[in-house]
Amino acid sequence: MISLRHIHKRFGAVTALDDVSLDIGTGEILALVGENGAGKSTLMNVLYGLYQADSGEVLVKGQPVRLRSPRDAIAQGIGMVHQHFMLVPTLTVAENVVLGREPSRWGRMDMDRACQEVAATCERFGFKLDPRARVDTLSVGSQQKVEIVKALHRGAQVLILDEPTAVLTPQESDDLFRVARGLAAGGRTVVFISHKLREVLSVAERVAVMRRGRLVAEVRAANTRPEELAALMVGESRVPQAEAQAYHPPGGEKLLEAKDLRARGEDGRPALQGVSLEVHAGEIVGIAGVDGNGQRELAEVLTGLRTLDGGGGTLLGAPLTGLTPAEARRRGVGHVPEDRLWRAVVKAMTVEENVALGRQTQAPFARGLQVDFAGRRERTAALLKAYDVRPPDPEVPLQALSGGNQQKVVVARELDAGPKLLVVVQPTRGLDIGAVAQVQAKLREARDKGAGVVLVSLDLEEVLALADRVYVFFEGRITGTFTRPEFDEREIGRRMLGTRGEVAHG
Amino acid sequence: MLEIIEALLSSTLEYFPSLLFAALGATLCERSGVVNVGVEGMMRAGAFCAAVAAITFPTPVGVLMGMAAGAGMAAIHGYLCIRWRSDQVVSGMAINLVALAGGTYLLESLYGPNGTPPIHQLTRWHLPGLSEVPLLRAFSGHSALTWIALVLPFVFHGLLYRTPLGLRLRAVGEKPHAVATLGLSVTGLRWLAVLGSGMLAGLGGATLSTAVLDRFEQHTPAGLGFMALAAMVFGRWTPLGAFLAALFFATGNALRIGLASSAPGLLEVVPQGFLLALPYVLTLAVLAFQGQRTHAPAALGTPYEQESR
């Protein structure tokens, strides 16, 4: 159906795609896997006409085609659902779907016909969507369906799904897989971009593995195992297994005792609905859960970034209510937030200025009312060396660093403050394997030195690898508590879907 | 009483078109996601070129030239903001400054400080039937532009909410990447909106020098462009809203002028300055009341980059 031949693509000095050739057959489900930055999305964006390849060609049904814009790709029957949805939230489902090919009569848009057409497409492929509903009123899963309908409505024969399950609940994911199988059975081609290997193997027939801009392997799903794929992705014969670690029983001082926490999320809906938990010195407490079940808000409450609606407790010897970010830092709470560039660092400032951030009023970063330039330089240089940040130059703007090095700066800064309680959210997302190992090692080191660590991660594997205890979150409540000796991945997974066990805490 | 209302209405309809054209222009531009604080400068360019062109050519041709001049200024704005993703507010302010100083220089070096020589005003339409009817008489004796101004908001409402082009324009102001992934041209749509906006602002300026006055004066448009921005915000970035806001502001202005001439005593009680400040204070009050984020297009002021992730 589609052949990509010798595709090259560079962004400035970075080679994103290096001589990639790939055939995609009719009626198959192909998975494209690889680490972050391996070039999966770039390749598909080239196929969708959003990026122009520097060299190489694309053949559709054996004919070379030029894909200068998505318009060309759509005309060739290619559709794409982006990881970040490309929907206009203030418009209706029908308006979003017909945008660009609006039915009209004498220059006037025929809204009724648009709705009929969209309803027909939905029915044909078995989607339940109200064409007249505004998109911003829909759930994430439904919005994704709108995206798929958008592509199918344009006659897509090949559907590219970029990290489609990243934002979905497991049920919604299952639903999506059913849709994908149905489409393949109907003669359409589905390309999944993902890095979740188990999921990939359950839905795809064929798997293409990318690594650092190259296509390194194509295998049949039936003939492979997740471990094998992981090895291909990372490029080492042996995947660094999360090192088996000893259980650290909670024995230290109680750092946090939270009772019945209630808070609203960014959208104003209740996000924490009565969460009680405790954290002791010298343990890593993992917070597991599907995205959007209150974990983020918990981290924000503990760092003073979100005000409580109800509940309370004690954090490092003082009440949790009325906590501000400055007060949290004063008490000794460190924070590695999820969205680095938004919340952790100021990208236009230099590395040393970013290291001072959060402790800008203390030695060695300040002397009286003044900035202590020499002290700041010295401390930063030492940290950059200790954490192997490259380049180890305190004066470069932070944005000049790679994502992994930026994250190392953040972790270095937070640990350097000697936190008693460290709140980390998705600390290794988007990092390459080397940086992941280093960041995880630093978290363990902090724990071993006696800090309490709250680890929020959407990656259950990471939680299980690091945590001594795990709280499972579902819809703003705790649905399960586990301690290391009795970690049961399947049971934790079940609790993540809302099956409430007996709530094992006071 | 009736006569007073009639005079008021007539005065309103005199002042209203130029404000409305500029406000519609600003609305069009910002709905596509491009901030336009350069309306004042575009109006000034339009007013100047219209007056100059009308010295040698028939006045309607002058009006067209004014629109072209406004579009020319808008083209600079578009080139900097769309093609080069410059800061849209900076670009707009630069256009204002250039138009202000450039207009003064050209005026003085070509004609002298008091303005361009007088031109033939646009023909005023005296509608035979209407001129007899009390109250409705106020609608008589205005130029065609007044009538266009009364119709245009509805045309734009239809365009924005009832046509494919309007849907695309609204979408591009909310989420340009969504439009791009459907194979539509974000830059093309924005260019269309920016140039249209410049034409409308130019028309607003031309209205001042060909219908309200009969020349280009030193200070034209004397802040009317900024009031157009107020009308756009007050009208919540919609054509009909801009229409009502412009009408409202124009009425306030007519009231002020009317009071100044007919009842100067009243102005001792309610100083003119209060009435002048009213549109802006009201706009601020509306914003303070409901916040701005609720109505401004989501992508307003954000340059569009295709290969950004």
Place this chain on the structure above:
Amino acid sequence: MGERLRAVLPSVFSVLLALAVCWVFIALTRDAETATGAYLQMLRGGLGDWPQYFEGGRLAVLTRPLGEAAIKAALLLLTGLSVTVAFKVGLFNIGAQGQMLVGALAAAVAGAQLQLPAVLHIPVAVLAACVAGGLWALIAAALKLSRGVHEVISTIMLNWVAVSLVDNWLSVGPLRAGAGTHLSTTGTAEIAASAQLPRLLGEMSRLHLGFPLALAVALAIWVWLSRLRSGFETRAVGLGAEAARAAGIPVVRRTAQAMGLAGALAGMAGAVLVLGTEYRYPGGLGAPYGFDGIAISLIGGNHPLGVALSALFFGALRAGGTRMQLLGVHKSYPELIQGLALLFVAGRMVWLSLLRPRKVAPMAPTRQPEASPEVPRA
């Protein structure tokens, strides 16, 4: 060093380009000789009539123009700094005009109504102006912080509210000189002699205390932003508000402080205008100094010292503008140069890309990190 040069170059180039374009503009509308002559007059008017001095003219042929340039520069510098300070905290202050206006009025009232010795009177009048301007700016800050109203819109509105209330009510009504009588004067009552900013060179020039004051303020702002903790925090808020919040920086307080300071600076410009040269609140400010401030700030790369340079340069041009009239070029011509320079700064990507050697094939819109004029360094 190369980096510092790269930060300055676009502005210098923009100004040169604007000068060139404006020369061509006169040459086209008039002729090349007039254009050159007008530019020479502008230089003499702004930097002193050196040829005449060397032919045995009095010292005043130098000090007088330089004094005028300094007076203009002081106003441009203060309004420019107002815009710069707001920029540092991430706000675009289009409202310097209105803030300056209420400041000027406050200074005029304090200067005329109070009876104090000069040592106190001047500081009190300047302070009154700063407070008035600061409060006016805080309205915009409050709307931004509590209601999310974009400051560009709110400050534009506040400008016109200020103009309407001051120029069309206060200064022609209750505060008019001889209000209640039928004397027809414009503007407020003249300020007391004790409130007038002292002339530094006596009869030789109109140069007054406002100029060193403005320079000192620029220096202070530079020290604050680059050396002090609170300046660092302010810049952090401007460049990344959420990261600043997470770092425990009081974002709301820093934003309000910076915006208040921005208003105070514009208000101080008003005071310098009233106490230094006008000696009363005239019928209006006479020029859009607040908008000039935007140009001065951006051309100066939003760096206090850069702003000072750009204010000095355009102060000289503006002062020289009056002499261009000898050749029939309007005195506002330097404003056109300034406006064009701003346009070129805004569009620096255009000509920077033309200058860049084409090593790599021109790629469709690459990520151009906004050439931030702010190059933070120790």
